[in-house]
Amino acid sequence: MILTRVLAFGVLTIAVSGCVAGYNVDKMRTAEATGTPFTRALTAEYRDLTEFEADEMVDWHSADLYARKGLMTAEGSEVQPEAVGDWRIPEAMVPEFSDGRARLVGLLDASARTKAPEDAAIAQTRFDCWLEQQEEGHQLDHIARCRDEFYAALDRLDGAMAEAPPPAPAPAPAPAPAAPVAPQTFVLFFDFDSDIITPAGAAAIDDAIASAGSGGFTEFSVTGHADRAGAEDYNLDLSLRRANAVRDALTGRGFDLDGIFVAGRGEAEPAVPTADGVREQANRRVEIIPQ
Incomplete structure (x- = not known):
């Protein structure tokens, strides 16, 4: 992520930030999810990412990012997918990330959070980890996995949004009702x-x-x-x-x-x-x- 790294504070700053990250990670391990099915699913996905980065990758910076977002969703808050402009990624890849995020946000705002909460949570967290892994840039298998799982979840969301209930029996002939007025922004x-x-x-x-x-x-x-x-x-x-x-x-x-x-x-x-x-x-x- 694009962050100002101030080295002048030396060992004390590193120690304090590490304690804060460890505190958030430990708190996330036992956080109880509340809120909607979507926020509960997001909490579970961010918990998995937190523990993966902390326990397997020993990447406390990334683990803290996911822990902080997961603690917010555990309280029932909806957090947004990461903003592309906040991350250092190759300029040639910005359009793909921007298009992917726009597609994700469009589905979320079109009720994917309620129609398919688990896939919506997977899509959001995989987008975040795709960005995070792409900025690091050295674990190609992790980049590919996050990217592939993100697009697979988006495809499932498209399918869920397209599903329609079975047609109802044809009503008796009646005068055509007036067309409803579409909501306007x-x-x-x-x-x-x-x-x-x-x-x-x-x-x-x-x-x-x-x-x-x-x-x-x-x-x-x-x-x-x-x-x-x-x-x-x-x-x-x-x-x-x-x-x-x-x-x-x-x-x-x-x-x-x-x-x-x-x-x-x-x-x-x-x-x-x-x-x-x-x-x-x-x-x-x-x-x-x-x-």
């Missing part, structure tokens, strides 16, 4: 480092409310995003604050809080891919989907 943008809704953003919320009324929708999916300027943890919090600002605007217009589903993606899913640290207006956004 409404996007509002924010100023840099701000969660204040602008007048243009308020107009986008009004449009979403009008669309919900015409389509008979009573619930909203509200997802916040941030650009890549600033720290990743800060941007994750900022994206959630933006989503909560939109949620408050909707409840202020009379919508039930229980029908508004809020999420923050931080800088993980940019509308316009940029390098780290770049300000991009299109990525400072909240997406509203009436449903």
Whole structure:
């Protein structure tokens, strides 16, 4: 992973970081999974990767990465697949990794987490280990195994998403119902480092409310995003604050809080891919989907 390696702290820094890694790894060995079938499956897969890197490869850096992600999923949180730009991989391989991640995220967001939680967990963890092993670059068999298992899991997810229930018996002839109104995504943008809704953003919320009324929708999916300027943890919090600002605007217009589903993606899913640290207006956004 692209990390700043500061050697000036010497033996003390190495010792402290090793203790932290060992603590996370030991804690991960006995963590009890909670949450959805997907987060429980992710916990099991990240546990396997943690123990493999710690016990067989003696790679405490990689073991700590998987342990930290696994501890979050054990608490029921959904973590994202690793971002391609955070890893040192050959430039010629970036398109394949980026396309693979986009395909994975598309399936996860299209309900693969609920339709096929175990294969979804395998696909995400194998993508992470493919990236990690590719950056190391010297264990070709491990790279190939992670890559092959990733693509095999994606193919199974494609099949699961394509499955349809048996057709129901033909109903008695009746007048054709009116075509339902398809959900539409409404996007509002924010100023840099701000969660204040602008007048243009308020107009986008009004449009979403009008669309919900015409389509008979009573619930909203509200997802916040941030650009890549600033720290990743800060941007994750900022994206959630933006989503909560939109949620408050909707409840202020009379919508039930229980029908508004809020999420923050931080800088993980940019509308316009940029390098780290770049300000991009299109990525400072909240997406509203009436449903």
